Amino acid sequence: MYSVFESEVSIRPDDIDMNNHVHNTKYLDYVLAARYEQMVRDYKMPMEEFHNLDYNWFVSATYIEYKRALMLGDKIIVKTQISSVNGAQSKVNFWIVKKENEKIVAEGYLIYTMVLLKSGRPVRIPDEIIKKYSV
Amino acid sequence: MYSVFESEVSIRPDDIDMNNHVHNTKYLDYVLAARYEQMVRDYKMPMEEFHNLDYNWFVSATYIEYKRALMLGDKIIVKTQISSVNGAQSKVNFWIVKKENEKIVAEGYLIYTMVLLKSGRPVRIPDEIIKKYSV
Amino acid sequence: MYSVFESEVSIRPDDIDMNNHVHNTKYLDYVLAARYEQMVRDYKMPMEEFHNLDYNWFVSATYIEYKRALMLGDKIIVKTQISSVNGAQSKVNFWIVKKENEKIVAEGYLIYTMVLLKSGRPVRIPDEIIKKYSV
Amino acid sequence: MYSVFESEVSIRPDDIDMNNHVHNTKYLDYVLAARYEQMVRDYKMPMEEFHNLDYNWFVSATYIEYKRALMLGDKIIVKTQISSVNGAQSKVNFWIVKKENEKIVAEGYLIYTMVLLKSGRPVRIPDEIIKKYSV
Numbered sequence: 001m002y003s004v005f006e007s008e009v010s011i012r013p014d015d016i017d018m019n020n021h022v023h024n025t026k027y028l029d030y031v032l033a034a035r036y037e038q039m040v041r042d043y044k045m046p047m048e049e050f051h052n053l054d055y056n057w058f059v060s061a062t063y064i065e066y067k068r069a070l071m072l073g074d075k076i077i078v079k080t081q082i083s084s085v086n087g088a089q090s091k092v093n094f095w096i097v098k099k100e101n102e103k104i105v106a107e108g109y110l111i112y113t114m115v116l117l118k119s120g121r122p123v124r125i126p127d128e129i130i131k132k133y134s135v
Numbered sequence: 136m137y138s139v140f141e142s143e144v145s146i147r148p149d150d151i152d153m154n155n156h157v158h159n160t161k162y163l164d165y166v167l168a169a170r171y172e173q174m175v176r177d178y179k180m181p182m183e184e185f186h187n188l189d190y191n192w193f194v195s196a197t198y199i200e201y202k203r204a205l206m207l208g209d210k211i212i213v214k215t216q217i218s219s220v221n222g223a224q225s226k227v228n229f230w231i232v233k234k235e236n237e238k239i240v241a242e243g244y245l246i247y248t249m250v251l252l253k254s255g256r257p258v259r260i261p262d263e264i265i266k267k268y269s270v
Numbered sequence: 271m272y273s274v275f276e277s278e279v280s281i282r283p284d285d286i287d288m289n290n291h292v293h294n295t296k297y298l299d300y301v302l303a304a305r306y307e308q309m310v311r312d313y314k315m316p317m318e319e320f321h322n323l324d325y326n327w328f329v330s331a332t333y334i335e336y337k338r339a340l341m342l343g344d345k346i347i348v349k350t351q352i353s354s355v356n357g358a359q360s361k362v363n364f365w366i367v368k369k370e371n372e373k374i375v376a377e378g379y380l381i382y383t384m385v386l387l388k389s390g391r392p393v394r395i396p397d398e399i400i401k402k403y404s405v
Numbered sequence: 406m407y408s409v410f411e412s413e414v415s416i417r418p419d420d421i422d423m424n425n426h427v428h429n430t431k432y433l434d435y436v437l438a439a440r441y442e443q444m445v446r447d448y449k450m451p452m453e454e455f456h457n458l459d460y461n462w463f464v465s466a467t468y469i470e471y472k473r474a475l476m477l478g479d480k481i482i483v484k485t486q487i488s489s490v491n492g493a494q495s496k497v498n499f500w501i502v503k504k505e506n507e508k509i510v511a512e513g514y515l516i517y518t519m520v521l522l523k524s525g526r527p528v529r530i531p532d533e534i535i536k537k538y539s540v
Contacts, residue, residue, distance in 0.1 A: 010415050013441050014293060014434040018286040018342070024194040025160040025167075025284065029419040036418050036477070046478075059159040061200045066193070069255065072288070072441070073451075120204065145280050148306050149299040149430065151423040153477070158419060164284040171283050171342070181343075207306070207423070208316075294464040295430040295437075302430075328471070329429040335466045339525065390474065 002082035003135055005042045007034035008099065009078050011070060022070035027106050028062060031094045034078035045132050055129075056117040060089065064108035068098075075099035085130055088114050088122040137217035138270055140177045142169035143234065144213050146205060157205035162241050163197060166229045169213035180267050190264075191252040195224065199243035203233075210234035220265055223249050223257040272352035273405055275312045277304035278369065279348050281340060292340035297376050298332060301364045304348035315402050325399075326387040330359065334378035338368075345369035355400055358384050358392040407487040408540055410447045412439035413504065414483050416475060427475035432511050433467060436499045439483035450537050460534075461522040465494065469513035473503075480504035490535050493519050493527040 009030040017023035040046045050056060070076065077099050083091040089111055096106045114125045144165040152158035175181040185191060205211065212234050218226040224246055231241045249260045279300040287293035310316045320326060340346065347369050353361040359381055366376045384395045414435040422428035445451045455461060475481065482504050488496040494516055501511045519530045 009417075010438075012414075012434060012438040014287065014295065014437060016288040017284065018288070018290050019191065019193075020288050023284060024197070025163045028160045028163075029417060032419060033415075033417040040478075056154065058154075058204075059201060061198070062159070063196070063198045065196045069193075073445075144282075145303075147279075147299060147303040149302060149422065149428060152419065153421040153423070153425050155423050160419065164282060167284060168280075168282040175343075208310075289461065289463075294467070295433045298430045298433075326424065328424075328474075331468070331470045332429070333466070333468045336464060339463075 002133070003042070004079050004081040005034075005038040006077050006079050007037045009033050009076055011072055011074060011076065013072060016072050019069075020071075022072075022074075024066065027064060027066070027070070027096060030076065030078055030096060031080065031110065034080055034094070035092070038080060043132055043135065045129075051117055054117045055123070056115050056120075057112045058115050058120075059110055060113045061111040062108065064106055066106050068103065068105045070096075070105055076105065077102075082133055083109065085125055085133065088124055090114070090125065090133070137268070138177070139214050139216045140169075140173040141212050141214050142172045144168050144211055146207055146209060146211065148207055151207050154204075155206075157207075157209075159201065162199060162201070162205070162231060163245075165211065165213055165231060166215065166245065169215055169229075170227070173215060178267055178270065180264075186252055189252045190258070191250050191255075192247045193250050193255075194245055195248045196246040197243065199241055201241050203238065203240045205231075205240055211240065212237075217268055218244065220260055220268065223259055225249070225260065225268070272403070273312070274349050274351040275304075275308040276347050276349050277307045279303050279346055281342055281344060281346065283342060286342050289339075290341075292342075292344075294336065297334060297336070297340070297366060300346065300348055300366060301350065301380065304350055304364070305362070308350060313402055313405065315399075321387055324387045325393070326385050326390075327382045328385050328390075329380055330383045331381040332378065334376055336376050338373065338375045340366075340375055346375065347372075352403055353379065355395055355403065358394055360384070360395065360403070407538070408447070409484050409486040410439075410443040411482050411484050412442045414438050414481055416477055416479060416481065418477055421477050424474075425476075427477075427479075429471065432469060432471070432475070432501060435481065435483055435501060436485065436515065439485055439499070440497070443485060448537055448540065450534075456522055459522045460528070461520050461525075462517045463520050463525075464515055465518045466516040467513065469511055471511050473508065473510045475501075475510055481510065482507075487538055488514065490530055490538065493529055495519070495530065495538070 015022050015026040077097050079095045081093050083093045091111050093109045113122050150157050150161040212232050214230045216228050218228045226246050228244045248257050285292050285296040347367050349365045351363050353363045361381050363379045420427050420431040482502050484500045486498050488498045496516050498514045
């Protein structure tokens with residue numbers, strides 16, 4: 001029902017930690033970067049447009065499973081897909097894969113809550129937003 | 136069965152993101168910082184001792200639920216407790232609470248896998264390590 | 271003329287990079303953290319108070335010399351001292367030293383420019399701010 | 406004498422700080438990312454090749470001047486040029502420019518010291534490395 005969108009994200013040297021691979025929390029920053037690109041390119045509704053309507057998205061929960069270590073020099077694609085929209089919340093599944101062979105490096109989901117920008121209070125995701133996201 | 140250990144972790148200005156609160160992935164770095172302190176102070180086995188025995192810990196999975204936003208200036212305590220040890224894996228529950236009122240800011244768990252430092256291959260957690268952790 | 275203020279800053283595991291020591295840009299984040307603490311504790315004028323007056327501080331230039339590597343587990347003190355105040359700009363010298371022996375790990379300076387919060391335009395540092403800073 | 410090399414570097418949402426623009430220390434991480442790409446693509450000598458020869462590069466000093474704020478969505482090019490090579494040290498000038506109009510966002514230099522990987526001790530940059538870098 002909801003499309004899978006893909007973004008290439010670059011690994012930077014400052015993402016590498018003492019284990020000589022990408023630091024575990026950076027994977028989630030890669031997913032965030034992919035979602036931002038996809039908001040602009042695929043949903044045609046960048047974050048500023050949400051802000052202009054007094055909306056904001058907060059992360060309410062994250063789950064991630066690490067399958068393979070990422071090294072500096074690896075090329076990755078972040079795939080995301082909305083799994084469900086319910087009240088103020090939207091669940092987004094993600095997969096980080098190696099560009100060369102599509103092998104899954106990590107996978108998981110994020111639960112986003114729509115809040116009012118000024119108050120920070122949760123608000124039901126409006127139908128026109130759901131429609132925008134139903135591509 | 137396993138003790139709850141506590142560490143105070145400081146919030147830095149560079150942890151704050153465009154939403155003017157602590158960036159969501161930094162919460163997990165606070166948990167990591169707490170675990171490192173607790174390895175030294177509470178388990179009496181710092182990471183270097185694992186490395187000397189050719190062992191290392193990798194994060195295999197993370198789950199976190201965000202309950203409240205953290206602001207610059209907030210004081211926090213990270214509490215962790217081993218939930219189970221099984222084969223090569225150890226599950227650690229965590230709670231980030233405000234120091235002033237013990238209100239839960241975020242909670243979740245991490246699944247760590249013990250690997251051989253050189254090969255990166257998983258290895259059964261040895262009994263003497265389990266014993267060290269059973270405090 | 272201007273006092274030297276000191277802050278202890280904690281090194282976190284996520285600050286360590288592939289060279290197994292503190293990543294070079296993190297030293298500057300430690301200085302920023304020290305300045306924030308000192309604004310509250312020593313100058314009695316936290317950043318929010320500047321914001322309330324429609325002021326903000328931007329970093330206009332940074333110089334840092336690295337003398338020694340910092341490791342996870344090292345305890346550090348960040349010392350800062352205003353060197354000069356001129357028009358919209360303030361130059362702040364800093365020294366990062368090891369807590370145990372006061373050996374200098376890094377030193378340098380930051381040039382801050384006072385700007386109007388809303389417009390981002392530089393503004394002459396008002397006399398009452400200079401007075402606050404002349405402790 | 407030394408060529409100017411260019412790399413495009415992406416701005417990620419987690420690079421944005423409480424001022425709603427790119428955090429000041431991230432500019433230096435962008436320069437580091439550009440240098441890594443240029444080591445592989447332009448000097449044909451990636452960091453691993455240095456490591457294999459028991460060499461490593463440490464940052465000994467950094468100077469940066471900030472001219473314009475960078476926003477999420479901005480496209481940037483990092484230009485670098487070796488300025489001098491002297492004993493164990495190499496000075497590298499850099500300019501971060503906006504892709505659309507070549508306007509300078511920040512500029513400065515880094516002083517790198519060649520060290521032995523195992524001991525961390527400075528070592529005279531060998532002639533064959535200088536030759537590699539003289540492109």
